[in-house]
Amino acid sequence: MRAELLSLVWLAVTVGGYYALKPVYRRHPRWWTSPLLTVPLLLALLGLPLGMNYPVYIQDTHWLVLMLGPATAAFALPIFRYRALIRAHWPALMAGVLGGSAMAIASAWVLATWCGLDDSVRRSLLARSITTPLAMLVSADIGGVPELTALFVVITGVAGIALGELLLRCLPLRSALARGALFGVGAHGAGTAKAYDVGTEEGSVASLAMVLAGLLNVLLAPTLASLLR
């Protein structure tokens, strides 16, 4: 009985905390005001006196995680919206998405091996560049830990915003297409939001590149899984 009540309290705090802290981010959009950082911190602070027990926490909040499925399906709308962009620039977009995804997987594998990380961590790192719901699917497919991947995706997003800004200054990029794809393939949703700050065209390219890279990874996951066995 107590655990069930506690589980409901966690669900209420998660949703309530999210809607309470979202306006803060809207007013001061910085990486450290993002609900993705502030809500877990709030939960952790509450977790210290209440006793953080993950199975109890996830019992009711897993409904929220389940909503990632419909959210993935909703990506159909941005693809449809930018179909003209795909038709006009598909070779460049494909090159970027294919090359970027290949680099994401290869770099994670090689760097993780060099650093001597555990095999489960290494596998969880492979899908870190794509959008969370798809990354968790891919991670489960290739023998990673989906929850760890979710965390790595978040870190990638936060780091990607800062790194992308730096790279834009260093690289000689002439097209909005390249600037958008950089954020979309490299830093998924967080990068897309940043790309909209750079420009509207960059933003739409970024969201499209993000979805395409995610789908490519999902479709390649079974092949990748058999290769890494």
Next chain:
Amino acid sequence: MTTLHVRLRWLSWHRPRLARWSQVGLIVLLWFACDQCVRRLHVPVPGSVLALGLLLLLLLSGVVPAVGLRRGADWLLAEMLLFFIPAVMAVWQHLPLLRQQGVRIFVVIVVGTVLVMGTTALLVDLMFRWRQRHAR
């Protein structure tokens, strides 16, 4: 068909909340149906991706107008952060691992992300310029 489009547009403008929740409900239903199909029939594609494909087909064929999905789909995409906060909380279970390997993981992510972003942007730029030169 056209009356459906007109009605959906009216709904979207005059009852945005009702439009949003009914559209979210419909997307959830579609996802649930696809998920069950995938489980029963052992399709190698995840249910959510199958639902995405179906939705895209419906939009492209004009059966469902984009205005009939806009409010719901945009809400789902905008609130996605909330949906994976519980997943991030799983960190609690992996704290010892992160204490041990956290710094190395961070280095891998930062270096990897720079490589991914650089590769992507340079490839797209190269392809874009190559196509421009050949278009003339």
